[in-house]
Amino acid sequence: MAIADVKEYTHLSTEEVEQLGRELDAIRTEIEESRGANDAAYINKMIRIQRGLAFAGRVTLFASNKKPAWAAGAAMLGAAKILENMEIGHNVMHGQWDWMNDPEIHSSNWEWDTAQPAEQWKHSHNYVHHQFTNVLGHDNDIGYGVLRMAREQKWHPVNLGQPVYNALLAGLFQWGVSLHDLDLEAIRKGKKDPKEMKRQLKQIVKKGRNQILKDYVVYPALSGKNWKTTLTANATANVTRNLWSYMIIFCGHFPDGALHFTEEEIEDETRAEWYLRQMLGSANFEGSRLTHVMAGSLGYQIEHHLFPDLPSNRYPEIAVKVRALCEKYDIPYTTGPLYRQYGQTLRTIMKLSLPNGMTSDDSPEPPSPPVERGRKSDAERPTRRQETGAYMRKAAS
Amino acid sequence: MSVTVLPFAWGADGALVKARVTQCALSRICGVCSRPLGRPVAFVGTPQEVGRNAFHAPPLHAGCVADLKALPYADPTWEVVTTAGFEYVRPNREDVDPRPTFEPNSLL
Numbered sequence: 001m002a003i004a005d006v007k008e009y010t011h012l013s014t015e016e017v018e019q020l021g022r023e024l025d026a027i028r029t030e031i032e033e034s035r036g037a038n039d040a041a042y043i044n045k046m047i048r049i050q051r052g053l054a055f056a057g058r059v060t061l062f063a064s065n066k067k068p069a070w071a072a073g074a075a076m077l078g079a080a081k082i083l084e085n086m087e088i089g090h091n092v093m094h095g096q097w098d099w100m101n102d103p104e105i106h107s108s109n110w111e112w113d114t115a116q117p118a119e120q121w122k123h124s125h126n127y128v129h130h131q132f133t134n135v136l137g138h139d140n141d142i143g144y145g146v147l148r149m150a151r152e153q154k155w156h157p158v159n160l161g162q163p164v165y166n167a168l169l170a171g172l173f174q175w176g177v178s179l180h181d182l183d184l185e186a187i188r189k190g191k192k193d194p195k196e197m198k199r200q201l202k203q204i205v206k207k208g209r210n211q212i213l214k215d216y217v218v219y220p221a222l223s224g225k226n227w228k229t230t231l232t233a234n235a236t237a238n239v240t241r242n243l244w245s246y247m248i249i250f251c252g253h254f255p256d257g258a259l260h261f262t263e264e265e266i267e268d269e270t271r272a273e274w275y276l277r278q279m280l281g282s283a284n285f286e287g288s289r290l291t292h293v294m295a296g297s298l299g300y301q302i303e304h305h306l307f308p309d310l311p312s313n314r315y316p317e318i319a320v321k322v323r324a325l326c327e328k329y330d331i332p333y334t335t336g337p338l339y340r341q342y343g344q345t346l347r348t349i350m351k352l353s354l355p356n357g358m359t360s361d362d363s364p365e366p367p368s369p370p371v372e373r374g375r376k377s378d379a380e381r382p383t384r385r386q387e388t389g390a391y392m393r394k395a396a397s
Numbered sequence: 398m399s400v401t402v403l404p405f406a407w408g409a410d411g412a413l414v415k416a417r418v419t420q421c422a423l424s425r426i427c428g429v430c431s432r433p434l435g436r437p438v439a440f441v442g443t444p445q446e447v448g449r450n451a452f453h454a455p456p457l458h459a460g461c462v463a464d465l466k467a468l469p470y471a472d473p474t475w476e477v478v479t480t481a482g483f484e485y486v487r488p489n490r491e492d493v494d495p496r497p498t499f500e501p502n503s504l505l
Contacts, residue, residue, distance in 0.1 A: 270488065
């Protein structure tokens with residue numbers, strides 16, 4: 001659906017949308033003006049903890065022939081990888097900490113512990129996903145080019161295999177993500193610039209080779225006769241990180257209530273409309289502070305999409321204000337326990353492996369009954385789509 | 398890096414291309430050579446832009462500034478500021494100038 005349609009569902013006049021934007025601007029300004037030593041201390045502490053965990057894990061695995069050492073080492077290493085990818089790497093590469101002018105903790109030179117080169121991530125995620133959030137045909141995070149995640153996407157018999165593709169994507173997530181910016185669909189259609197493809201492939205091969213060398217050759221070799229158990233522990237740490245990051249990322253935009261958009265009117269969006277699309281296309285989850293940190297603060301996905309370059313440690317306080325704004329303006333604030341959000345995502349994956357006619361739509365009811373207002377008519381909006389689910393049907397009735 | 402083709406974020410007429418400006422902002426790439434930014438980040442702007450700390454041109458490598466300023470459509474009044482970070486500010490409905498701006502947040 002177009003963002004213009006969403007505004008209609010949520011009964012907001014143009015002035016109300018702009019006022020919402022001004023209130024979100026005020027939240028942003030408040031954080032920018034109070035950003036300082038406490039925030040810097042937070043990210044430095046995270047990095048110290050992460051490096052401590054990684055070091056302890058690697059050292060413990062020198063004795064990986066003993067089962068407790070294997071388990072403790074794999075757990076510490078897995079936690080370190082999760083922390084590095086989620087709360088540190090992802091957020092540093094958004095530029096959340098650039099204001100510190102730290103030579104290391106900066107979006108321009110952070111290279112993370114996963115197979116995708118940072119440069120490609122900053123294009124596929126920071127630009128494509130964050131600019132075109134949930135816009136079908138633009139945002140390749142909608143199913144990662146592998147899964148059908150919206151009813152608006154055309155069904156194909158190959159979608160019957162979704163449960164299997166999903167399991168493979170989850171287990172091999174870092175390798176799936178490493179190919180994300182290549183745009184396999186464009187390559188298949190012969191639309192990819194061969195020079196750019198070659199350049200990207202070279203980067204991927206180099207980064208992937210280093211990841212493999214580190215976890216499956218160098219550290220096992222350093223373990224001497226325990227090389228085999230160190231190798232399995234390293235593989236376990238990588239798979240753990242893959243499964244966790246897959247689950248967290250999929251909970252950001254696919255639980256019931258996170259909307260998809262099918263029109264490309266976004267070029268002329270105002271800042272307030274952009275805010276609105278980010279809020280309606282994202283979903284949070286609830287959890288302990290530790291869960292949120294290990295999730296890279298993506299349990300605050302709505303706040304992250306509103307302010308991707310504000311320090312992640314400030315999202316909890318921002319969330320209180322954003323939620324209050326959603327209540328004030330009577331717009332959805334999609335959240336729930338992690339198990340429920342992922343359960344809904346998994347159910348969507350399973351259901352959309354079948355044609356639409358064989359399954360029902362799970363879109364929730366809008367927060368208030370849609371009310372007719374003096375806005376654009378369908379005739380004035382000829383590209384409006386009619387197949388976008390319960391919200392649209394109710395609005396039309 | 399020398400500019401042998403058009404700078405990434407500028408069109409043939411010398412005007413900024415909005416979609417590419419956004420791409421530079423979010424992908425954190427240079428508006429001239431389109432490669433990942435370094436530190437510091439450079440911005441070019443008129444004295445007015447420098448005065449209000451809000452720039453229309455996207456972030457650049459310090460080394461790419463000279464290439465940009467050598468182009469025929471470069472504004473002779475352009476000044477250069479360097480920063481570690483910046484805010485990307487999308488236009489508001491009431492803004493007279495509908496172009497996004499960049500606000501350096503840690504001037505060097």
